[in-house]
Amino acid sequence: MSLLRRRPVVFILVGSTAALVHFLTVILLVETLHVAPLVANVGGWLCAFTVSYGGHFLLTFADHGAPMLQSAGRFFLLSAAGFALNESAYAVLLHASRLPYYFLLALILVGVAALTYLLSRHWAFAGIRR
Helix, strand or coil: CCHHHHHHHHHHHHHHHHHHHHHHHHHHHHHHHCCCHHHHHHHHHHHHHHHHHHHHHHHHCCCCCCCHHHHHHHHHHHHHHHHHHHHHHHHHHHHHCCCCHHHHHHHHHHHHHHHHHHHHHHHHCCCCCC
16 A cells, blocks of 8 residues: 555554553643643643654655655644644633543544644645655
């Protein structure tokens, strides 16, 4: 199967791994260090960013041809914007809902993933196609 046809599957695998790192980091910080969920979410995002960028650079968009520093900068901006959306929605849901923080976080992580894929493919890792 060509990379182009398997790209969405690889994106989901890399993104799921990064989301799991994000999710588990937040739970670890909240449950063991008693960090507030919104603050822990920042730590979770920073840990997940490294997993996400590395996986997408090396696997999902391996044929991108974009220079590493260019794609890293673009992906960081994209990830930071996605995180801003994540954090804003998370704050609203934490305030407005009685659902557990970890359930709300899972909803938010899934909700931002599709937008991230589209913007990653068409902007962050846009480069010379091989």
